[in-house]
Amino acid sequence: MPTKPLSHQELRIWNALKHIGQDALVRVAQGIAEATGLSGPDFGVLSRVADLGNGDLRQQTLAESMGWDKSRLSHQLTRMHKRGLIRRRSVEDRAVMVTLTRSGREKLDSARPVHAASVRNLLDRLNSAQIDSILQISESLGQDK
Amino acid sequence: MPTKPLSHQELRIWNALKHIGQDALVRVAQGIAEATGLSGPDFGVLSRVADLGNGDLRQQTLAESMGWDKSRLSHQLTRMHKRGLIRRRSVEDRAVMVTLTRSGREKLDSARPVHAASVRNLLDRLNSAQIDSILQISESLGQDK
DNA sequence: TAAGATTGACTTATCAATCTTA
């Protein structure tokens, strides 16, 4: 049986869904970048090293905690090292530990309140029905294939 | 006044919001890629040239209809030209017209039902309250700064 | 000049191939 084209209404919903998180993410990332020069991925990496590792975290653990593959993280860390944000240190068992530099720590500390304020500002515009929907959809789309 | 860190619940909502559209988008794009070899951006460009331009569209009009800047579109068209999907033709007034090649048209035709089925499959999982929320949030985040 | 487009440099993301070493 032939698949009918998407209706105008279906397209409207699909477009809204596609852009909803992306727009929010871009806005928050811009605030952080203006305040500190950190990109979104920079901020994510620094936060986790600080929180999970107390400033010193196994690279593989870091990758898992972000849901990134090892290659993506390796490339990102290479760029962050060039920017002076992190240091890498080989240890036993082929592992690599990631450490914040002083500059990385300082920028993270500056970025955190900006991030929190900006995320909270977005979330404050949502009512409880909208929040429920977001959590439900995220769960139902995250499951199965 | 100091900004309080985000609570666990705030983070949960923020993460759901960030991933909700991205995950859906990736899933739909993968289906199209498997069936036709077209990427998401390829499919978007081809669809619009076919629909708005009847197979022949001014580059600037195309960029506006996608919400892309001219540079992004130019790079994308260069790649699509290398893949044999489109042709460019200079016309009066410094403009450039974009045309589908036969291969571009054929792949678009193959991709359309896959795209429609896959989007519809996602949307069918949403109840009307969730759809309302999506449309509302998209509107409220799309506004103001 | 200025509208329309291209280019180059750089960041991010994905995949497959390759290194390194316990």
Next chain:
DNA sequence: TAAGATTGATAAGTCAATCTTA
């Protein structure tokens, strides 16, 4: 060997600088 990580190629996106031509 195989776990842990790096590298290289390519696609995508952004921004500023540079054509090109009416």
